Amino acid sequence: MxxxxxxxxxxxxxxxxxxxxxxxxxxxxxxxxxxxxxxxxxxxxxxxxxxxxxxxxxxxxxxxxxxxxxTVNVTEMFRDPSFWSVLKEQIIPNILLNHNKLNVWHAGCSSGEEVISMTIMLEEMGVLDRSNIIATDIDTAIIDRAKKGTVSLKNMELNASNYERFEGKYTIDKYFQEQNGKAVFDPNLIRQVSFRKHDLVKGVVFSKFDLILCRNVMIYFNQTLQNDVLYKLHESLFRYGYLAIGSKESLIWCDIANKFIVVNNEEKVYKKIKD
Amino acid sequence: MTRFKLSKKYKAIAIGGSAGSFQPITKILSVIPKDFPLPIFLCLHRLKHVRHGFVEALSIKSLKPIHEPFDKESIKREQVYLAPANYHLSIELGNTMSLSTERLINNSRPAIDITLESAAYAYRDKLIGILMSGANKDGALGMQKIKDRGGLTMVQDPEESMISTMPNSALSVTEIDHVLKTDEIIEFILELDKMLRSS
Structure with missing residues (x-):
């Protein structure tokens, strides 16, 4: 055509x-x-x-x-390594200062690279077993892929270099085995993760979280829809919970932007300060 | 009389470039007046995982500030927008820009084709597209779209280009209105500037 x-x-x-x-x-x-x-x-x-x-x-x-x-399913592990460093050094420790448990939502998890990154980071911080992670996507097929914890080997070079720049404790090889051209990640890593199908547009608010990652998801929505979705994300956060969006996304045009403060402008991490 | 196809109808300029385009684009930016009225979109191939430094490097000689837009940011007159690292930049109807993380195109993100094609759609015949030096064919299809929609197409003279693949690819797929050396592109923009300001 x-x-x-x-x-x-x-x-x-x-x-x-x-x-x-x-x-x-x-x-x-x-x-x-x-x-x-x-x-x-x-x-x-x-x-x-x-x-x-x-x-x-x-x-x-x-x-x-x-x-x-x-749905656009292009993703990478530890995308923006500096963002992950901020999570590790600042955001997660802050949450765990006041809470025993860490509740995380990956909204729009795609093929799961970000979820694996999260579990690796939390494992290295020794707090994975105190974490509850929900990963959702609109696309059932991609969730099935995410559950398998497999990543194409040709993407592993980039993933490994991101992990290195994030300054992970080991090398990324520690966490996967090669099988038929795929990197198969240790299934034990996702022991605290539950995957479910959820549509940000039509779906209802289903739980509350300390941290929501919704990075480079809302860029596929127009401003009207971004505005609507932000209401849902806001409602899904505990007060003083954190929201992370993509490095070139912004909340400032949304109605309820004033219910958040910027915690890290460079990495686009926000904190809910008002119900 | 000018030899350029000038018109007051133009509303925006989109410039694509890759290897060998940094020098000529820096030169162009060093001459465009600070208050040149049209928005300029720059889509230049760049390292995907280096977020910083590029805008600063381009800004050194530029008279205008250069800005990497946020998703859904409004387009303003006089501004120069640079496609950010690891995102595609699209121009939307309704005077905004959007970013996306779709797959690489021509091995690039940002891809010039995406910026040019979306801009052609948004601005129709009121767009000027300029394609500079580069080592692949990204941008050729975008230039074709600009031509199809009635916009003005321009490439850096392959003779002058450090790597001529990119301008040549555009020349091979579509009609190019002007094949110009960097100094002539500057001349064009300055004449256009004068015309846009005249009543």
């Missing part, structure tokens, strides 16, 4: 999905959403957006695949 995808076509598509599957992509950021749709159209060789719409209408099993393709 060579021609430009029209906004009217995207609207028709999101409306069908909302009606039939109760997922709402209406407020996804336009240019990345359009690129994802274009990718699906090319991948499955649809001739028009209408034929994609027809397929979604007639084949519910295709919808799962569609969701997997819509």
């Amino acid at each position: 060579q021609q430009e995808i029209e906004i009217a076509e995207l609207r028709k598509l999101t409306e069908l999905i909302k009606e039939k599957y109760d997922y709402d992509f209406k407020n996804y950021a336009m240019s990345s959403f359009k690129r994802r749709i274009k990718r699906i159209v090319e991948l499955y060789k649809f001739k028009t957006i209408d034929s994609l719409i027809e397929k979604l209408e007639s084949t519910p099993s295709f919808f799962e695949e569609f969701v997997s393709e819509i």
Whole structure:
């Protein structure tokens, strides 16, 4: 398909999905959403957006695949090593100063690289067994992958160098074994993690946390949706709990920005100060 | 009479570059007046995991401040925006920018094609696209989109480019309005500046 995808076509598509599957992509950021749709159209060789719409209408099993393709699942372990250092040296110790338990939510966990990073860090800090970690994503297939704790070997060079810059205690090899071109991480690492399917857009608030990581997830939403999601994240935090977003994301445009203070501006860590 | 396709309709400039583009872009930035009215988007290939230093290096000679935008930041006149490390930069309808962590394109994040293509969509025929020296074909498709939407396309003269792959790739896929040396690009921008200010 060579021609430009029209906004009217995207609207028709999101409306069908909302009606039939109760997922709402209406407020996804336009240019990345359009690129994802274009990718699906090319991948499955649809001739028009209408034929994609027809397929979604007639084949519910295709919808799962569609969701997997819509979500951006590019991630890395210890992305922004300096962020992880701030967690290790400042945020986690601060939480554990006042609490026995550490409740963490990875909102939009994708293939789990960030979750493994978290468990490695907490294990090295000796506090993993005091932690409860919930990892959620909208995409069931990617959660299944995350549960397996496997990472493609070709990504391990980058992951290893991030870990090194984070100044982990060992080398990353300690935590995985090579199997069929994959790095298979020690299943014992995720003993405190439970994975579940959850959609930030439609999902309800289901628990309270001391720390939420929602990094480079809301960039795929427009400002209206970012605003709505921030309400949910806020409600999901204990007072004085922490929220981490991506290094080039910002909360300042959101209605309830004043219910947070900036703890680390460089690494975009916020603290909830008001209910 | 000018030899350039100047017009008052233009609303933004998007510049892409890779290997060998740092020097000419620094030179261009050292001449563009501080209050040149159009926003300028720079998408330059850079090390993915080095967040700091690039904006500072570009700023040394620039008359304008250079800023790496946050996701969903509004676009303002007179500003120069640089695609941040390890993010793609898109221009959205409604005068904002968005960032994304989608897969590498042409082995790059930020990818020039993404910035140019989204800008072409947002600005239609009111965009000027400039592609400088570089060692891969990133940006060629973006330039094609700009041309398709009626915008103005320009590449650094391959003869002058330290590495000509990038401008040549654009020349091979689409019609390029101006093939210019760095000094001529500067001349173009200064003439455009004069025109935009004239009543």
